[in-house]
Amino acid sequence: MKQKSTSSGVKEIARRANVSIATVDRVIHNRTGVSEKTRRKIDLIIREMNYQPNILASRLASRKVFHFAILIPRVSEETDYWEAPLNGIQRATAAIKQYGINVDHYFYDLNDKKSFTRQTQIILKQKTDGVLMAPSFIEEAVHFAEECRKRNIPYVFINSDIPQQDSLCYIGPHLFQSGYLGAHLVNLGTSRKGKTLVVNISREIDNHHHLLRKEDGFRSYFKDHGSPQEIIKLDIRQTHYQAVSRKLSKTLRDFPDITAIFVTNSRVSTVASFLEKSGLENILLIGYDFLRENVRYLEKGTISFLICQQPEEQGYQGTMALYDHLVLGTQIEKVHFMPIDIITKENYEFYQTAK
Amino acid sequence: MKQKSTSSGVKEIARRANVSIATVDRVIHNRTGVSEKTRRKIDLIIREMNYQPNILASRLASRKVFHFAILIPRVSEETDYWEAPLNGIQRATAAIKQYGINVDHYFYDLNDKKSFTRQTQIILKQKTDGVLMAPSFIEEAVHFAEECRKRNIPYVFINSDIPQQDSLCYIGPHLFQSGYLGAHLVNLGTSRKGKTLVVNISREIDNHHHLLRKEDGFRSYFKDHGSPQEIIKLDIRQTHYQAVSRKLSKTLRDFPDITAIFVTNSRVSTVASFLEKSGLENILLIGYDFLRENVRYLEKGTISFLICQQPEEQGYQGTMALYDHLVLGTQIEKVHFMPIDIITKENYEFYQTAK
DNA sequence: CTGAAAGCGCTTACAG
DNA sequence: CTGAAAGCGCTTACAG
Structure with missing residues (x-):
């Protein structure tokens, strides 16, 4: 049932390909500096072994910290709606911070377009690996999305979508x-x-x-x-x-x-x-x-x-989508519509009780 | 913002306490073989530093594999309900299998009490660290719960509860x-x-x-x-x-x-x-x-x-509760009632679309 | 283009 | 009761 540890992992790949593990690592991460011949040989072995990298080891060894930027409206007196997505984001953060993920929050004012743009400018100055945003102001959000694309930074939309913007995914209501x-x-x-x-x-x-x-x-x-x-x-x-x-x-x-x-x-x-x-x-x-x-x-x-529409889940799943994509290299669904919940006097107590 | 790596971790604790990291490890995991005096000193430093163990490193270094047993009804022609919890369990499994979690499934027949008991017996023979079960047959489930308690195996109920059974938690409908x-x-x-x-x-x-x-x-x-x-x-x-x-x-x-x-x-x-x-x-x-x-x-x-009542989430959260408890040592809520969803012709398409 | 070695922060025998 | 050392499976400089 369980493979012996010697028969899997980069070490085993290196042994079979008759190269060093450093070279194997280069191939796994598509880095330059490997001859085509060697690359092909290693790729073949990887496929044969159906090699799955150990994320634990990878994250531990790598000094790399991923920086996620969260761009959503500030929770205000006027609307406490955004508390829920924020909670979801924090729940996700708690789950992944162990793995070298840094999550920074950038809040904007729903009544002030300028504040949105201001925050995007700050984000672009920062070292950022992925963005989660509620694109409340369409024009401004489109512009920001373009800047991200130029920099190869994936971005996720929650709460409302802007189609055709090549986002990593949209998570929100239909x-x-x-x-x-x-x-x-x-x-x-x-x-x-x-x-x-x-x-x-x-x-x-x-x-x-x-x-x-x-x-x-x-x-x-x-x-x-x-x-x-x-x-x-x-x-x-x-x-x-x-x-x-x-x-x-x-x-x-x-x-x-x-x-x-x-x-x-x-x-x-x-x-x-x-x-x-x-x-x-x-x-x-x-x-x-x-x-x-x-x-x-x-x-x-x-x-x-x-x-x-489960705002808490939108925040959670949006953050996890970035993690899955950037850290685990998982394929992400382009659109994920949230369930449409009907809340009444009789069931409201059980809505959003998730920790 | 970020602490230098030298100023945190077991090494730093060991340095401050003037002991080896092996001793620190013993204290962290409440193992025997440490003098009261040393233990107290180390405990104090841990608290002072607000030390949080690095789970990545811990799981990687530890040879320990956790075995979860899932005890739920088999998906049958008659009712495909149990497909959903199973999906949730599999989604959780995918998320945590990287971290040395082994999840075994034991299915029973909803029309056959004996099959439930049979499966519990198999589980008890296995090396098992935690159980997720749907306690469809009360008497039999109570008996099994007792056996688990004797062996110090935590168990989670989903879908229906048996109160007073000292389960790790209940995740399901009110x-x-x-x-x-x-x-x-x-x-x-x-x-x-x-x-x-x-x-x-x-x-x-x-x-x-x-x-x-x-x-x-x-x-x-x-x-x-x-x-x-x-x-x-x-x-x-x-x-x-x-x-x-x-x-x-x-x-x-x-x-x-x-x-x-x-x-x-x-x-x-x-x-x-x-x-x-x-x-x-x-x-x-x-x-x-x-x-x-x-x-x-x-x-x-x-x-x-x-x-x-979000059966998929019951499976997911139930499995994660075991993980959180056993691996991360998180405090678990005793009861988590699921939202009560109302499904109609108009919103059913968006129910259970989660991957 | 390639490899040897150190190190990530823990855990685990083993020796004393 | 305690510690030195090896190792988990990777990544990262660095040297060639």
């Missing part, structure tokens, strides 16, 4: 599908007679195409199930309560038969607050993300469903 | 809560006028107390929300289609106002098949587990919701 699911929940939770309101709340509705992709998915469901005319749309470009409240009041006055509201992002708690204050709690409310505020309204019943 | 959630979904998906049918389908209803715990949760929801009298209960002790069909026919004839059926385990597809053939597809059907057959009916709309 936005269209999550909107589609949202519509399904509306359909389940209301009689089919009322109208449905879709609400985008964001200072950057036009830059944040991911909101629109969710809305598309939402509408598609109704198209597929035959009542697209019942959807009212409301864009709110100021995120504070007053603005949201004013806009909602008006819309609900104009359309008194609205029975469900779908908020395309985590700002659903603002809407919940409005409904509560207005005594409109029989309107079905659905939104995104496992934020403390949102969960509070879920508990109360003001919010019926939160759609979540 | 059964009561998942039943509670099932009732919530019934409530959402039906008008409150109809009756609800709870169906237990198992040859071993009385041994499999976990079915009953789900039923309890289910009933509690209605109690908390005020209509317990509307629940009809049906136990079916033969699992083949004919038996299920016969029983269901009769019950639905007796209670024509049943509008929802809650099946307490993965055999919900049998009920779905019956409803389909009987043209009763407007009855809301809810059950458990992401099996191919179940998903087929989810797609068709015959089943509205499947409740799932």
Whole structure:
């Protein structure tokens, strides 16, 4: 069952090829300074033996430390969403730091493009072997991705994707599908007679195409199930309560038969607050993300469903993808869509309890 | 930022304590043969330095191979549920086999208690450092757990728990809560006028107390929300289609106002098949587990919701718990309840897509 | 283009 | 009770 240690490893390869282990090492790592003939001979033996390098020994002997740069939004009062990915990243860090991985964090402000660019510039000055980023600002992220590519630094996208950017991989939600699911929940939770309101709340509705992709998915469901005319749309470009409240009041006055509201992002708690204050709690409310505020309204019943996409796992798996690629040389899946979780009053306690 | 390598590690401890590294090693691993005085001195220095052993070096130098025994049901035609935990176990195995972990699988037949006992006996004859098991047969599992305890072999439960058995940990569903959630979904998906049918389908209803715990949760929801009298209960002790069909026919004839059926385990597809053939597809059907057959009916709309508990993660995390405990010496959480996922037609594609 | 030797930070016999 | 030395399977200068 178990091979004798003498019959595997670089030593054995060297013995069979009649060279030194240093030369074997050069071939294994595709380094220069080996004659074609020798290289071929060694390659052949490696294949024959189905040689698997011992990562323990490799990492121990190598003085090399890998530097990962994490570029994500700062956790703020306004949104504690990013706490979860950060936790996942820290969990991954704990698992791999033993193996000579250094993880540096660069936080930017979601309300300030400049801060994103500033952080990318710092990263590019640093010695960096891999990048994990949430590409919140498309243009800026594309530019940064180009710089990484030039330097041969692999980068992973989490939370939202920018396709065609040759990233190592994308780990995050399938936005269209999550909107589609949202519509399904509306359909389940209301009689089919009322109208449905879709609400985008964001200072950057036009830059944040991911909101629109969710809305598309939402509408598609109704198209597929035959009542697209019942959807009212409301864009709110100021995120504070007053603005949201004013806009909602008006819309609900104009359309008194609205029975469900779908908020395309985590700002659903603002809407919940409005409904509560207005005594409109029989309107079905659905939104995104496992934020403390949102969960509070879920508990109360003001919010019926939160759609979540395992942000903690996104951070964990994104970091591990860099590790697997850079350290273990594993092949990485280009796209990994997260499960679309439905959180309710009854199951929220068991969401994100992972250590 | 980075400490010079000379100022950390056993060598440095040895230097400071004025002893050899062999003695330091003895203290680190709590081995005998060190004077109290020396031990105390070294312990102090270790604490002062906040010394963290280098696992890479430790695993490399140590000739020790850890043997994990995995005791779970064989994947059968009847239920492919156990494919998922097995995948998780294999993913964990791939991640840790580099570090001298040997993982052996022992499969038993869910319809055959004896096969469980037989496998436990084989395991006990083997050199085993840790056990991961699904304790499907309580009595037999308790007995095996005792034997492990005698031998100082830690064991992890997945999928269902046996409390008070001093396991290293339990990783799996909170059964009561998942039943509670099932009732919530019934409530959402039906008008409150109809009756609800709870169906237990198992040859071993009385041994499999976990079915009953789900039923309890289910009933509690209605109690908390005020209509317990509307629940009809049906136990079916033969699992083949004919038996299920016969029983269901009769019950639905007796209670024509049943509008929802809650099946307490993965055999919900049998009920779905019956409803389909009987043209009763407007009855809301809810059950458990992401099996191919179940998903087929989810797609068709015959089943509205499947409740799932990340079986793949149970396998992965269970295996890693053994690793963390035995190899890294990490403190392990006693109980880790899995998230309770709700799977629908719209989100099933994104469930269990993890590699 | 190639090899001998030292070393990564531990563990393991073995000798005293 | 303690220590010197070899070795785990690699990588890394360095010398030729």
